[in-house]
Amino acid sequence: MSERHDNSAAKSAILGKIRRSLASVSEGADPNRNEARQEVQERLASRPKGIVPKRAQVGHYEKVAMFMDYAERVSSTTARIGSYDDLPGAITQYLREHNLPQAIVMGEDPRLKAVNWRTEPQLERTIGPSDGTDLVGVNHAMGGVAETGTAVLASGPDNPTTINFLPENHIIVLDANDIAGDYESIHDQLRDMSGVAHMPRALNMITGPSRSGDIEQKIMLGAHGPRAVHVIVIG
Amino acid sequence: MEIKSRDFKKNASDALADATLQKALKNVEAGFIGKRQASVDALPEFEDLRDLGRDIKTHALKHLDVYLEDYEKKVTASGGHVHWAETAQDACEIVRDICHSVGARTMTKGKSMISEEMQLNAFLEADGMEVTETDLGEYIIQLRGEHPSHIIAPAVHVTKDQVEADFRRAHTNLDPNRNLDDPVTLLGEAREVLREKYFAADVGITGANFLVAESGSSVIVTNEGNGDLTQTLSRVHIVLASIEKVIPTLNDLDVFLRLLARSATGQEQSVYTTLSTGPRRTEDPDGPEEYHVVLLDNGRSEMLGTDFEEMLRCIRCGACINHCPVYHAVGGHAYGWVYPGPMGSVLTPSLVGVDKAGHLPNASTLCGRCESVCPMRIPLPKMLRHWREREYERHLNPTPQRWGLKGWAYFARRPKLYHRTMRIGMRVMKYLAPQTALMRRLPAAGGWTKHREFPAPEGKTFQQMWAEREAERGQTKGDAA
Amino acid sequence: MNQIEMNFSAPSTPEQKRDGSRGTDVSGKTVGLFVTCLVDLFRPTVGFAAVKLLEDAGFTLEVPKDQTCCGQPAYNSGDKDDARALAKQVIKAFEGYDYVVAPSGSCAGMIRKHYPSLLADEPQWADRAASVAGKTYELVSFLVDVAGIEGVSSHFTGSVTYHDSCSGLRELGIKDQPRKLLASVPGVDLKEMVDNDVCCGFGGTFSVKYPDISNAIVGKKTDNITKAGAGTLLAGDMGCLMNMAGKLKRDGSAIQVRHIAEVLADMADGPAIGEKSGR
Numbered sequence: 001m002s003e004r005h006d007n008s009a010a011k012s013a014i015l016g017k018i019r020r021s022l023a024s025v026s027e028g029a030d031p032n033r034n035e036a037r038q039e040v041q042e043r044l045a046s047r048p049k050g051i052v053p054k055r056a057q058v059g060h061y062e063k064v065a066m067f068m069d070y071a072e073r074v075s076s077t078t079a080r081i082g083s084y085d086d087l088p089g090a091i092t093q094y095l096r097e098h099n100l101p102q103a104i105v106m107g108e109d110p111r112l113k114a115v116n117w118r119t120e121p122q123l124e125r126t127i128g129p130s131d132g133t134d135l136v137g138v139n140h141a142m143g144g145v146a147e148t149g150t151a152v153l154a155s156g157p158d159n160p161t162t163i164n165f166l167p168e169n170h171i172i173v174l175d176a177n178d179i180a181g182d183y184e185s186i187h188d189q190l191r192d193m194s195g196v197a198h199m200p201r202a203l204n205m206i207t208g209p210s211r212s213g214d215i216e217q218k219i220m221l222g223a224h225g226p227r228a229v230h231v232i233v234i235g
Numbered sequence: 236m237e238i239k240s241r242d243f244k245k246n247a248s249d250a251l252a253d254a255t256l257q258k259a260l261k262n263v264e265a266g267f268i269g270k271r272q273a274s275v276d277a278l279p280e281f282e283d284l285r286d287l288g289r290d291i292k293t294h295a296l297k298h299l300d301v302y303l304e305d306y307e308k309k310v311t312a313s314g315g316h317v318h319w320a321e322t323a324q325d326a327c328e329i330v331r332d333i334c335h336s337v338g339a340r341t342m343t344k345g346k347s348m349i350s351e352e353m354q355l356n357a358f359l360e361a362d363g364m365e366v367t368e369t370d371l372g373e374y375i376i377q378l379r380g381e382h383p384s385h386i387i388a389p390a391v392h393v394t395k396d397q398v399e400a401d402f403r404r405a406h407t408n409l410d411p412n413r414n415l416d417d418p419v420t421l422l423g424e425a426r427e428v429l430r431e432k433y434f435a436a437d438v439g440i441t442g443a444n445f446l447v448a449e450s451g452s453s454v455i456v457t458n459e460g461n462g463d464l465t466q467t468l469s470r471v472h473i474v475l476a477s478i479e480k481v482i483p484t485l486n487d488l489d490v491f492l493r494l495l496a497r498s499a500t501g502q503e504q505s506v507y508t509t510l511s512t513g514p515r516r517t518e519d520p521d522g523p524e525e526y527h528v529v530l531l532d533n534g535r536s537e538m539l540g541t542d543f544e545e546m547l548r549c550i551r552c553g554a555c556i557n558h559c560p561v562y563h564a565v566g567g568h569a570y571g572w573v574y575p576g577p578m579g580s581v582l583t584p585s586l587v588g589v590d591k592a593g594h595l596p597n598a599s600t601l602c603g604r605c606e607s608v609c610p611m612r613i614p615l616p617k618m619l620r621h622w623r624e625r626e627y628e629r630h631l632n633p634t635p636q637r638w639g640l641k642g643w644a645y646f647a648r649r650p651k652l653y654h655r656t657m658r659i660g661m662r663v664m665k666y667l668a669p670q671t672a673l674m675r676r677l678p679a680a681g682g683w684t685k686h687r688e689f690p691a692p693e694g695k696t697f698q699q700m701w702a703e704r705e706a707e708r709g710q711t712k713g714d715a716a
Numbered sequence: 717m718n719q720i721e722m723n724f725s726a727p728s729t730p731e732q733k734r735d736g737s738r739g740t741d742v743s744g745k746t747v748g749l750f751v752t753c754l755v756d757l758f759r760p761t762v763g764f765a766a767v768k769l770l771e772d773a774g775f776t777l778e779v780p781k782d783q784t785c786c787g788q789p790a791y792n793s794g795d796k797d798d799a800r801a802l803a804k805q806v807i808k809a810f811e812g813y814d815y816v817v818a819p820s821g822s823c824a825g826m827i828r829k830h831y832p833s834l835l836a837d838e839p840q841w842a843d844r845a846a847s848v849a850g851k852t853y854e855l856v857s858f859l860v861d862v863a864g865i866e867g868v869s870s871h872f873t874g875s876v877t878y879h880d881s882c883s884g885l886r887e888l889g890i891k892d893q894p895r896k897l898l899a900s901v902p903g904v905d906l907k908e909m910v911d912n913d914v915c916c917g918f919g920g921t922f923s924v925k926y927p928d929i930s931n932a933i934v935g936k937k938t939d940n941i942t943k944a945g946a947g948t949l950l951a952g953d954m955g956c957l958m959n960m961a962g963k964l965k966r967d968g969s970a971i972q973v974r975h976i977a978e979v980l981a982d983m984a985d986g987p988a989i990g991e992k993s994g995r
Contacts, residue, residue: 005318005320005325005328005329005332007318007319010318010319010320010321010325011307011319013319013321014303014319014321014478014530014532014536015300015303015304017532017536017537018299018300018303018478018536018539019300021536021537021538021539021540021541022297022299022300022539022540023540024540025540033300033301036297036298036300036301037301039298040298040301040302040305040448040483043294043298043483043484044305044448044449044483044484047449047483047484047485047486048486049486049489050284050287050291050486050487050489050490051280051283051284051287051490051493053278053279053280053493054279054280070503073503074502074503074504074506107520128520129520129521132430132434147503148503148504149504150504150508155519155521155522156516156518156519157518157519157520160519160520160521161463161467161521161522162467162468162520162521164463165460165463165464165467166464182489183488183489183492184485184486184489187485187486187488187489190450190485197449197450197485199313199450199451199452199510199512199513200512200516201511201512201513201514201515201516201519201522202463202466202467202509202510202511202512202522203452203509203510203512204463204507204508204509205504205507205508205509205510206506206507207502207503207504207505207506207507207508208506209506210458210459210460210506210507211458211459211506212371212372212422212458212459213266213388213458213500214370214371214372214375214388214389214390214459215371215375215390215393215395215398215418215421215422216259216262216394216395216418217262217263217265217266217267217388217391218266218418220418220419220422222419222422222423222426223371223422223426223458223459223460223461224369224371224426224429224430224459224460224461224464225459225460225463225464225506225507226460244926247926247928247929248928251928251929251932560914560915560917560933560936561929561933563933563936564929564932564933565929565932597922597925597926598922598926598929599919599922600882600915600917600918600919600920600922600930600933601792601882601919601920601922602882602886602914602915602919603882603883603886603887604882604886604913604914604915606886607886620791620792620794622794623792623793623794624794624796625794626794627793627794627795627796628794632793632794636793636921636925640789640790640793640795640798641795641798643789644790644795644798644801644802646784647753647784647785647787647798647802648784648798648801648802648805650781650782650783650784650805653784654781654784657756657757660757661757661758681927682923682924682925682926682927682930683923683924683927683962685927685928685931686927686928686930686931686934686963686966687931687934687959687962687963687965687966688961688962688963688965688966688990689958689962690758690958690961690962690965690989690990691758691990692757692758692759693758693759693760693761695760696756696757696760697751697755697756697757697760697763697764697779698751698756698779698781700760700763700764701763701779702781
């Protein structure tokens with residue numbers, strides 16, 4: 001596709017330079033990089049986990065409490081409800097409390113689809129990605145990370161990425177059973193039985209509302225993304 | 236961008252005399268240091284994570300060719316394209332060609348320091364593209380026609396009042412009498428202006444904090460959300476990444492995520508960590524149709540296997556800059572190129588040549604505070620010293636300095652001569668300042684006496700007095716015997 | 717103004733000093749004193765303070781004549797040949813001692829942390845460099861960490877503030893030791909300054925190569941020193957002390973500047989650094 005750039009020549013040149021530089025200090029000769037390749041394959045296959053903070057290695061109840069605590073520390077708000085049946089009411093209550101219109105944009109996550117929304121007939125729901133005019137977006141997280149209060153959202157028809165960033169208010173629905181202690185557990189969920197990672201186009205790890213410190217290093221909320229993030233934990 | 240590191244001394248003097256800049260620079264010390272320490276203190280595993288992060292990067296660099304190939308395969312498998320660029324110029328041309336191939340006229344950009352290294356904006360604008368920086372800090376300095384003065388806080392040298400003036404000048408379609416006293420209104424105004432740009436953009440460019448070989452993902456770690464809007468709303472997403480950004484696995488990424496934000500801003504985690512893998516899938520309702528990664532070398536492959544290899548572990552957190560007393564004094568522009576502070580003083584000579592950046596390795600007290608906070612445990616003072624050795628070997632430092640050093644070393648290497656000479660020298664020096672005990676005008680040390688008194692010696696040297704004491708003791712011993 | 721009390725008490729024995737200490741038995745151990753060039757030339761008092769502290773701690777002390785400088789100025793200026801030559805000179809002069817002690821974190825750091833790498837490629841020197849490096853210490857940390865001293869016999873009346881010099885702090889981990897010994901001196905009132913661990917802007921040749929930047933950094937430092945409200949500034953390195961004293965004097969400050977060893981050895985009765993000499 002390039003007009004004048006020879007990609008494979010550039011690739012060979014760069015890799016050649018890397019190999020020459022590395023060879024200049026390596027002890028055993030490995031001109032074909034067979035050993036290096038084997039070491040890399042072993043590393044990729046074994047995927048050693050690094051140091052998981054102790055604070056994240058706790059029981060389920062502590063994880064949920066820790067998730068909500070850390071989420072609030074980064075200026076998210078949280079609510080905990082018993083079941084999906086309570087979700088429409090929790091959303092309308094949040095909208096009322098924040099003087100927001102009873103209108104949301106949301107994706108087609110099956111867990112959200114299965115909710116009986118008729119309990120809150122005044123709530124107007126638009127299904128699909130956000131076009132930037134919506135005030136409130138609702139997405140379902142694939143998981144939460146207790147150690148920093150981070151919600152993890154995977155893009156797709158269920159949860160359009162635009163909903164995470166365009167509406168001023170972002171409501172994240174999270175099943176308490178999906179709250180893990182650490183990031184590693186979330187990444188485990190993306191891998192299949194043979195250990196291959198299946199990535200959505202975008203995996204958004206969200207820790208609080210958008211912010212900027214670019215004017216005199218004073219943190220202000222609501223930069224380009226949502227000004228408010230509300231996490232509703234279910235269960 | 237043009238390399239002005241040779242003018243460091245003048246740049247620094249100008250910076251020290253610039254009252255507005257000095258006011259703005261106070262925010263560096265106030266805004267980062269305490270927060271970093273608090274977040275580090277809150278994570279008992281932090282020091283061990285630093286060791287582990289260092290080891291992972293070292294492993295990745297020793298196998299860089301293989302990881303890059305594996306990474307490319309994964310990107311390709313997810314429907315993306317990898318472009319290899321040996322030089323900044325090549326990388327610019329690759330980006331331009333991608334733009335041409337989709338008929339792009341407008342572009343939004345998230346923060347990318349290598350795009351500064353490439354001088355990409357100027358290159359694309361010369362080609363007729365409209366390029367808009369979307370990170371608030373980058374947007375501010377784009378309006379000002381400046382370059383970043385800090386790698387994570389590009390507009391740290393600008394005061395709120397200056398931003399207000401810039402916005403009034405640039406946003407002419409808004410009410411000139413609007414109240415912009417509160418910085419939040421400035422943020423809101425930028426948000427509104429840039430919203431339109433995201434939707435209008437044909438191409439969105441982001442940098443990458445990491446590239447994950449296991450999954451073929453590019454990772455950006457941000458707070459504003461502009462990088463995500465840039466890549467989600469454009470038709471084409473181009474990722475600019477230098478080759479050393481590749482790490483093995485998602486589990487390794489987690490190690491770096493625990494280090495990066497704490498070291499950079501003192502947050503336990505940045506607001507948005509986004510892993511992007513390929514273009515929009517067939518069933519996806521949003522996201523870019525094309526996904527390109529430009530891998531830039533620009534001299535890095537030649538740092539491998541040298542004294543400067545460890546610099547390639549850098550994850551661009553800015554902690555060394557935030558903790559550097561020289562940076563606090565003069566700010567980032569004085570350094571004269573893309574990367575300021577300690578990391579810049581090591582990296583710039585590597586990338587542009589020490590002959591063009593000779594001041595930078597010298598403009599450090601080697602206080603070591605940078606190394607003490609570097610999450611990758613990069614021995615920055617050691618590498619600054621390595622550059623000084625290169626300069627000395629190549630006779631790049633000023634002749635008077637070399638002579639001074641050589642003259643002093645001549646004596647220091649001859650202890651007998653040294654002690655005899657110094658005995659006289661100190662007596663003279665003391666005599667020179669008989670009244671004030673301070674030497675206002677010490678010959679050949681104008682640099683010192685310009686701002687400081689020179690404390691006069693006590694008179695005799697220690698060696699002289701010690702010899703006298705020993706002689707006396709010998710005498711006493713002799714008497715006793 | 718500090719009231720300097722003269723200490724007429726007989727020097728206490730090492731056993732008394734190390735009362736209940738966990739220190740090693742130092743009887744018969746010999747320390748080679750690395751005076752440092754700045755102490756030798758500008759402030760012999762510090763050398764004699766070091767001698768007193770080490771002798772009080774029970775060490776036998778020697779001062780080799782064949783010492784000048786540790787070579788750090790050459791090393792930090794990229795002049796490796798001269799740095800190596802000076803390193804060898806120091807190694808030859810000091811390798812026979814049980815310990816090498818310097819009243820400077822900067823010079824001790826040079827020997828301890830940098831000699832081994834500097835001479836790593838010279839087989840006949842690498843082991844000797846490592847051996848000397850392994851037994852080289854900065855004075856105050858040596859007294860606390862090696863000799864196991866819990867306190868010193870000294871007197872001082874007045875408030876002090878302590879600057880942590882960079883090499884000592886970050887290369888050798890010297891932070892608590894000076895404070896511990898200062899706390900044992902009756903009459904010392906330690907008033908910590910803000911940013912006591914931030915560089916004073918000296919940096920050896922940096923201070924004359926980039927005087928304006930150096931001045932900006934030391935200016936912040938002396939502001940913090942002044943705000944601490946102490947009558948005396950202490951530190952463990954002559955380079956930093958001369959830099960800060962020079963700036964304080966230029967600004968007309970009355971704050972006295974001394975090496976910490978002077979206070980610990982009860983030898984803080986003479987003129988302070990940069991003050992009029994009475995001798």
